[in-house]
Amino acid sequence: NKLNNLVKKKIFTKVSYISNERFKIWLAHMVSKKTQLYIGQHGGCLITKLNGFLGLDKKISNKILTWNKTSEHNELQVSPVELLKFKKKVKKKKLENLLIVNAETARYPCKIQGHPFAEEYKKSFRSICSLIKTLNLNIQNKTLYRSNNLGYNTASQIKKKFNHINTETFQKNLILDDFKTSKLIVCTYPETAISEMITINVPSIILIPNNLYEFDNNSTKIIDQLKNANVFFDNSYDAAKHINLIWNDPYKWWNSKDTLNSIKNLKEYAFNIKDEWLDEWTNLINSKNGK
Numbered sequence: 001n002k003l004n005n006l007v008k009k010k011i012f013t014k015v016s017y018i019s020n021e022r023f024k025i026w027l028a029h030m031v032s033k034k035t036q037l038y039i040g041q042h043g044g045c046l047i048t049k050l051n052g053f054l055g056l057d058k059k060i061s062n063k064i065l066t067w068n069k070t071s072e073h074n075e076l077q078v079s080p081v082e083l084l085k086f087k088k089k090v091k092k093k094k095l096e097n098l099l100i101v102n103a104e105t106a107r108y109p110c111k112i113q114g115h116p117f118a119e120e121y122k123k124s125f126r127s128i129c130s131l132i133k134t135l136n137l138n139i140q141n142k143t144l145y146r147s148n149n150l151g152y153n154t155a156s157q158i159k160k161k162f163n164h165i166n167t168e169t170f171q172k173n174l175i176l177d178d179f180k181t182s183k184l185i186v187c188t189y190p191e192t193a194i195s196e197m198i199t200i201n202v203p204s205i206i207l208i209p210n211n212l213y214e215f216d217n218n219s220t221k222i223i224d225q226l227k228n229a230n231v232f233f234d235n236s237y238d239a240a241k242h243i244n245l246i247w248n249d250p251y252k253w254w255n256s257k258d259t260l261n262s263i264k265n266l267k268e269y270a271f272n273i274k275d276e277w278l279d280e281w282t283n284l285i286n287s288k289n290g291k
Contacts, residue, residue, distance in 0.1 A: 007033045010285070012065075015042040018053070031060070040065040043082065043192030045270045046219040048114030065284075067195070069218070069269045078284065079277035086176065086199040087273055098139055098243070099182040101175070101197070102128060102147040103189045104154055116212045125154055127209045127236045128188055132162055134240035139247055140164060146178055176200075184243065184250045190215070195271040198263060203250035206232045207239045222266050229262035 003026045011030060017023055017039070031037055039061045047068055057064050064075040102124075109117045116124060132140060145158045145167045155167040168178075175196065179185070185197045185204045190213060197204045206226065215223060226232035230253070233239035246253045253259060267273075274280055 003029060005029070008035050010036045010038060012038045012040060012285075014040045015053075015057075036063075037061040038063050038065055040078075041067050041080075043080075043195070044068065045192065045194040045266075046190035046213075046223065047216045047270075048190075048219075049214050049216050050112065050114035052111050052113040054112065067271045069272070076284075077272065079274045079280055080195070080271050081273075081277060081281065083195060083199045083271060083273055084277070086179075086196050093180045095181065095183045096142055097178075097182050098135070098143045098247075099178050099185045100128065100131075100143060100145045101185060101187045101193045102145065102154060103191065103193070104148050104150040104152050107151040114214055120212060121152070123209055124188060124212060125152070125157070127207060128154075129158070129161060130236040131186070131207060131240050132158070132165065134237055134244075136244050136247070139243065142183070144168065144178065144182075146170070146173075146175070184247070186239070186243075190219075198267065199271065199273070203246075203254035204231070205239060205243065207236060208232070208234060209236075210234045218269065222262075222269055225262040225265055229256075229258040231259060231262055 008030055011027065013023075013027070017027060027037065037060065039057045041064070044067050058072075058074055062074070064072070065078050066075050067077070067080045069077050105115050105117055105121045107118060107121075128145075132143065132145075135143070140162065141164055143165050145155060145165055146169075147154050147167075148170045149155065155169055158165055159167050175193065179197060179200050179202055182202050185202050186207055187193050187197060187204065188207050190206070190208060194204070194206060223232050227234075230242050233242070
């Protein structure tokens with residue numbers, strides 16, 4: 001099949017272009033004809049120092065469209081429109097569950113990446129098990145463990161260890177549906193799920209053991225603020241202790257001054273959805289230089 005040779009003024013794409021060889025050939029052809037290329041961030045929240053694609057996006061594009069605040073000359077923070085479905089008023093159901101959101105990493109390293117692989121990932125899973133074990137029994141009975149399956153099958157492992165815990169894989173339900181029944185959410189990795197659960201405004205906690213991720217300086221500053229507000233924990237015992245303490249009324253903690261300030265700073269840094277997001281994107285698409 002022939003490629004479409006009609007030259008485009010601008011092309012907007014995301015990280016999925018990496019695995020589409022035909023699209024990359026067409027993309028290279030368009031860029032050679034002076035088409036402007038914009039690559040959008042797939043998702044995210046807290047940023048690690050190591051870029052898994054070794055800066056390829058910056059080398060081939062006119063502009064990187066990021067969720068997070070940036071000072072890089074060829075990057076631009078834009079409203080993450082992917083989160084709009086979480087921002088709009090969502091009709092919630094009976095809020096009674098503790099939702100634990102996990103994401104398995106590959107059992108074997110497949111690229112250079114600032115994430116835990118293989119034996120390192122097991123440290124994260126042990127932290128989750130320790131958290132559940134330390135929770136009060138009435139909270140354990142309301143716990144739902146949600147994870148993907150990249151070979152560890154942690155949902156089955158959790159079920160074997162804690163038969164009374166409900167588990168599911170990503171494929172079973174949309175995460176938004178699980179949010180609607182959650183009284184409190186615990187996220188065990190520093191990526192898109194954090195942005196989603198905070199955008200929908202469910203009381204949320206981040207649990208990530210030390211030395212699994214090397215965050216950049218800006219993210220580290222945000223993490224320090226979140227720690228002071230008991231939003232971010234690197235110790236499962238402390239996280240469980242806090243959950244036990246606030247379980248009867250998590251919104252009292254969630255709406256406290258320190259918590260609100262730390263969440264506000266996280267939003268502004270990592271996933272700032274502007275009220276005028278439509279004008280923002282319209283101006284970007286229509287602009288000549290992408291500013």
